[in-house]
Structures are given as structure tokens and as C-alpha cells.
Amino acid sequence: MATPTTALPLLATTTTLLLLLSILNNVQSKPSNNDDDFGTSLDPSKALGGRMKREKLSHLRLYWHDVVSGPNPTAVMVTSPNRTSASGFGTVIMIDDALTLGPDLKRSKVVGRAQGLYAVASQTEVGLIMAMNFAFIEGKYNGSSISIMGRNRVFTKVREMPIVGGSGLFRFARGYVQASTHTVNLKTGDAVVEYNVYVLHY
Numbered sequence: 001m002a003t004p005t006t007a008l009p010l011l012a013t014t015t016t017l018l019l020l021l022s023i024l025n026n027v028q029s030k031p032s033n034n035d036d037d038f039g040t041s042l043d044p045s046k047a048l049g050g051r052m053k054r055e056k057l058s059h060l061r062l063y064w065h066d067v068v069s070g071p072n073p074t075a076v077m078v079t080s081p082n083r084t085s086a087s088g089f090g091t092v093i094m095i096d097d098a099l100t101l102g103p104d105l106k107r108s109k110v111v112g113r114a115q116g117l118y119a120v121a122s123q124t125e126v127g128l129i130m131a132m133n134f135a136f137i138e139g140k141y142n143g144s145s146i147s148i149m150g151r152n153r154v155f156t157k158v159r160e161m162p163i164v165g166g167s168g169l170f171r172f173a174r175g176y177v178q179a180s181t182h183t184v185n186l187k188t189g190d191a192v193v194e195y196n197v198y199v200l201h202y
């Protein structure tokens with residue numbers, strides 16, 4: 001069904017579009033008196049400035065720096081369980097970790113930050129639940145982000161976690177990441193993890 005919204009200029013900003021949609025919905029809902037009809041079908045081929053015609057698979061290789069020691073840690077424990085277990089079950093850590101192009105934090109370019117948290121979700125092994133956004137600050141991905149939510153058994157060689165969505169250039173994102181530990185400093189607990197990101201987006 002053709003709706004008045006399909007005639008809107010394609011260059012309208014998202015804010016303007018949403019504003020107009022809400023006005024149109026208000027106007028339309030009054031005569032029909034149908035409050036259930038609050039969604040509108042849009043043509044996917046015209047969405048995202050025409051970019052939705054072609055889905056892309058991108059691979060990004062990044063290094064994730066979990067700094068727990070020193071004066072400026074980027075990973076901090078926010079709660080720990082009252083009852084201790086060997087796995088640390090219940091520990092919650094909030095992160096704002098640098099994402100770089102190379103494994104050396106001092107020498108390589110920071111292209112984004114991994115912001116979110118991880119928590120020990122297993123009572124029998126160091127098995128984490130990770131919920132984090134890769135927020136990019138460089139190049140064409142600047143301002144875009146990828147959301148990752150998954151299980152991370154840190155002593156396994158390769159851990160796979162789903163990409164559950166994204167923003168900006170990563171709108172409608174899906175895919176997975178593979179994490180493998182690059183180095184761990186056993187004295188400080190600081191860790192560098194290689195992330196290979198495989199993301200489908202438009």
C-alpha cells in the first residue's frame with residue numbers, strides 16, 4: 001500500500017523523518033480511530049540512502065586492551081560476590097578498553113573503544129558473559145558502533161561471540177567475533193586480545 005511517507009524526500013534526516021512519521025500517524029489515527037495501527041511499511045530499497053540494496057561482509061582485525069593495573073586502568077571491578085568461588089562467579093567488571101590496529105598499545109593507532117562490561121557467569125570455570133559496544137573513532141567507521149553479546153571462556157584458544165546489532169554504518173548489523181588472547185601479563189593481569197570481527201551490514 002502506498003503511504004504518504006514514501007513520497008518524502010530521501011534526504012530527510014532521520015529526526016525529521018521520525019517527527020513527520022509521528023505527525024502523520026497522529027493525523028491518520030484520529031479519523032480511523034485505530035490506535036493499533038502505529039507502524040508504517042517502508043521500502044527497504046530506498047532506506048539508508050539506497051545502501052540497503054547491497055549487504056556487505058566486512059572483516060576487521062582489532063586488538064582489545066584490558067588494562068586493570070596502574071594509575072589509569074580501563075577495566076575496573078564494580079562488584080564482587082560476597083561468597084568466593086574458584087571461578088570468581090559473580091564478579092562484574094566495567095570496561096572502556098582501547099581498540100587498536102596492532103598489539104602494542106603504545107605504538108599502534110587507537111581506532112575505537114570497547115565500552116561495556118563483562119561478568120563471571122560460570123561457577124565452574126572462568127566463563128564470562130560479555131556485553132560491549134565497539135565504538136569507532138577513526139576513518140569511515142568514526143561514530144559507528146557494533147554491539148557484541150556473548151559467552152567468553154577465557155582459557156579457550158578461540159572464543160566466538162555474536163554481533164547483535166550496530167549503529168551508523170553498522171545499522172542492521174549481524175555477525176560474529178572471534179577473540180583469541182594475544183598476551184597476558186601474569187603480574188599485573190593486563191591482557192591484550194585479538195578480535196577478528198566478521199560483520200554483515202549495508
Ligand SMILES: *[C@@H]1O[C@H](CO)[C@@H](O)[C@H](O)[C@H]1NC(C)=O
Nearest residue numbers: 079080081082083084085090
Ligand atoms: C557477607 O557474608 C558474611 C559472612 O558470611 C555475612 O555476615 C554478611 O552479612 C554478608 N554480606 C552481605 C551483604 O550479604
Ligand SMILES: *[C@@H]1O[C@H](CO)[C@@H](O)[C@H](O)[C@H]1NC(C)=O
Nearest residue numbers: 136137138139140141142143
Ligand atoms: C570523528 O567524529 C567526531 C564527531 O563527528 C569528530 O569530532 C572527530 O574529529 C572525528 N575524528 C576523526 C579522526 O575523523
